[in-house]
Amino acid sequence: MKLASLKEGGRDGTLIVVDRAVKRAVRAAGVAPTLQTALEDWPAAAPRLRALAGELEEGKAAGAFDLDTRALAAPLPRAYQWADGSAYVVHVELVRRARGVEMPPSFWTDPLMYQGGSDSFIGPNDDIEAVDEAHGIDFEGEIGVIVDDVPMGITPEAARGHIRLVTILNDVSLRNVIVGELAKGFGFFHGKPATAFAPVAVTPDELGKAWDGARLDRPLISTLNGKEFGHPNAATDLTFDFGQLIAHAATTRHLEAGTVVGSGTVANRDAGVGCSCIAERRVRETIEGGKPVTPFMSFGDRIRIEMLDDDGRSIFGAIDQKVVRYAPPR
Structure with missing residues (x-):
């Protein structure tokens, strides 16, 4: 799966799942608000993010939108190290x-x-x-x-x-x-x-x-x-x-x-x-x-x-x- 962060929701951005073509995306707020949060609980978050990625590829993800990379922060807008x-x-x-x-x-x-x-x-x-x-x-x-x-x-x-x-x-x-x-x-x-x-x-x-x-x-x-x-x-x-x-x-x-x-x-x-x-x-x-x-x-x-x-x-x-x-x- 492919993950990114929108420039919204504060300094750590908003976690989104992106399709393989890097053309469509969906917010992952129901799983984790930020990528940092997901990484801190990866065993629980990863399967749910994968499921969302599958829905996105199949065109079934609710709230999916066209991706504009200019709206993206770094995948991790800031990191501990x-x-x-x-x-x-x-x-x-x-x-x-x-x-x-x-x-x-x-x-x-x-x-x-x-x-x-x-x-x-x-x-x-x-x-x-x-x-x-x-x-x-x-x-x-x-x-x-x-x-x-x-x-x-x-x-x-x-x-x-x-x-x-x-x-x-x-x-x-x-x-x-x-x-x-x-x-x-x-x-x-x-x-x-x-x-x-x-x-x-x-x-x-x-x-x-x-x-x-x-x-x-x-x-x-x-x-x-x-x-x-x-x-x-x-x-x-x-x-x-x-x-x-x-x-x-x-x-x-x-x-x-x-x-x-x-x-x-x-x-x-x-x-x-x-x-x-x-x-x-x-x-x-x-x-x-x-x-x-x-x-x-x-x-x-x-x-x-x-x-x-x-x-x-x-x-x-x-x-x-x-x-x-x-x-x-x-």
Whole structure:
């Protein structure tokens, strides 16, 4: 089944069930008011949501309506925790190579992960608000999973069983801000503004053979200003699967239901498939030609991120955003 949240009913939105075509939907208030509520009581909520999804597909759901993705918040408009990994180590390797910095061997065995801001995710068609183009505005196409309660110290194998929903996301990054923050030796903050999510999050069974329990074997397509930027496969060159990432996040803490775990920028070693962020293309340009050529995003630029099934149908719906200038209050 496919789940989403309308921008109504408060900061956590209103839970809806969406059809497989991402064209029709029905409110799920009779089951749970919000997705967070459903995740906290998943064994009871999931069967009822599935029944509602069945009614929707059969055209029998009372109150069903045509879906406008502009009315959607992120599936989880806010979450208790957002832990983003860097599961494609080839991406990290390229970045460090361009800087002339050797990569520690531990990066291949111990996942990188940061804790991002989860108090306000944004919807699939919400603008990317930026103060200054000089900040180096970039998109990052990623895969994300949403879990139920995960106990501390769990194994990667057991962690797979806690994945309740899968989605895609745009982890917006301000590259020129990040450089200064990392130089302080204390991690990201200002360089990572609000993350955008696809219209829907789906249960793993919706993914069929493309999902092996911990990785998603489909290309992630990024289109910048109407021109394809990249289509790397999300399973190819994946160093750490979601079982490993979840277990890593739960090494010293319990993860509460509704925690979102990200894959980091989807990247393949094969340069022919393109990239899921501008920074990686700039790195490849530097390695090949001595300097970057592709600029970061400007006001008015539009990014679209989407994943299609074998029949060319959108699995999660599309993230489709425009970069706009934000004017701070005076």
